[in-house]
Amino acid sequence: MGTARHAHRIGILGSGNIFARYVAGMARYPELPIVRVGDIDVARAERAAVEHAVPAWGDDAELYADESVDIIVNLTPPVHHARTIVRALEAGKHVYVEKPLGTTVEEGRAVLDAAAASGRVLGSAPDTFLGSAGQTARRAVDDGLVGTPVGASAFISHSRAETWHPDPRFLFQRGGGPVMDMGPYYLAILVNLLGPIASVTAATRIGAPVRTVTAPDRAVDTIEVEVPTHASAVLTFASGVIGTALMSFDVWDTELPRIEIYGTEGTLSLPNPNNFDGDVRLRRHGDAEWTVLEPAVDLFGAVDTREQHRRGLGVRDLADAVEGGPHRANAAFAFHVLEALCAVETASREGRVVRLASDCARPAPRYTA
Template identity: 70%
Template structure:
């Protein structure tokens, strides 16, 4: 494969909570080498470098000045995404950025403008749609196993971040909330399977206005909520499929499925799209039982193990595109995901249906093994 023909040297910008997940994931690919870590807190960058055996560390400027770094993996908080991505592109680096592409559509549009001025490539999370579960669902739809797709449901429940994250303020501030925090994984899965969204109608609200933080090693005891924590929306896809979504940090317990896709001949049930792998189940009309589909691509990690917390498949996708292969986790795809999710709040505020400004192509499927 093209992406295995060259070695790519990576610098990670941000040494926060998900840093280790990226290092562990990237190290599963021999062609990807992490050579530097940078953080605004250089002591934290040094600690991360020492812990994971990374040879160089420092601040963001030092990372951009390092000619040995080809790809910058940007895992800074969302409010810094636009500025840091643009700076890295202007420094001639290829960039992969965590979701969302930017905290607002306006800032994301500035990022797309910077991509247009740069010879470098930009990749963006969410990339879990590249994993075996969503790729298997996509293959089932494309080969007609459920007939014509008619409808879909997606249900985001609380990750209970206040019980495990030492500083969950970002989850409840601008750029956070269930719609922009977890919503991108679910929507990316749906768009990969069903195509772009043409219309949004949504209602949103704040549940509890303050959240008690109980996580070990917490740096705050309470978080003030600044964004909607409960959202319900109807999505009309350009293909005519109608989707129903519930995205909530107020729902801790539920028996609702993660994602289901309904067709004229059957139903698909998808696992948690925050992970790359898991059972995709099919029940065709007339079947007595659900059956688990054989994954059509290799697994990124063992199912139901901590390996599913790893990250990095989108970085590998970017590296393959640098070498001339297909680019799937593109900024245009990420922009459409953000544009649709931002339409939730517009629909709530203006009490109307919203037509997203953007569209995108369905990403090219990964090769079936």
């Protein structure tokens, strides 16, 4: 990642569950100071600001109006992403938003149009493909270590959020579910490795229609499920690679791998794409065992520690882009991933193959060739 020439002052919109992860991750970048917290719950914003030594706080309108803020990091729930992105752009801010870019293709197009009209830079999570695991796998594919990619698989199992998240309702409402919540991490990795997706076909269903929340500090006891919680999809990439994806909040236990790439000369196995780092393993045809590849870039955090939950690499990426550097976790990339994820529901509901209208370039690699 590049080195900033100037400081870019950060305002964070939303001080909920993931706020502290961004504060911890962005502490790596002193040139990206967090100067304000905005939230519709001003008391919560104040608590977050005091706890993390952020000098200013207030409601969302005050954040948009703060002339000292250059970049807004949008951590609101997905159903609010499109509206708040547009407001931030219209206020003259660059914006980095948590995934997904929106909850529908129409919302995604609207924010792309708003970004173009504003002349500001819009970036979006997931950014974990920028980490050492995603970049190590990218170099392996680019170097032909698996030969020509033929197939890929992605397996998303339940995070058991009901047992630890204080208010997991958003996971089972519009903009949630395994497809929209965890799917962005997996598809972003796949598109980074294999290029854009051409078409999607899928089947989905709701598993348990009511979820019991057992988190000790829970805000609710039960949740009525509004979105599919189990999906199987076939992704056909423009390159000809055929991918299969199982995305489920009904699979509590499994021995399936996270992501694998199958090529004419070998198989590549990737760790959890919700993290930046982890072992990337290669087994070429004829090898007696798997080989762990050397990381292609520095680790973002220590593997198997709380550092793996930190966020902020995508904000650093956006700040570099503001200064003219390559923008990898960009809005067009995020929109393509969003369209593919929305196609899963459309394909299931309509019983057909959905051909994607969008395209995107594979992001420039971070590793040095």
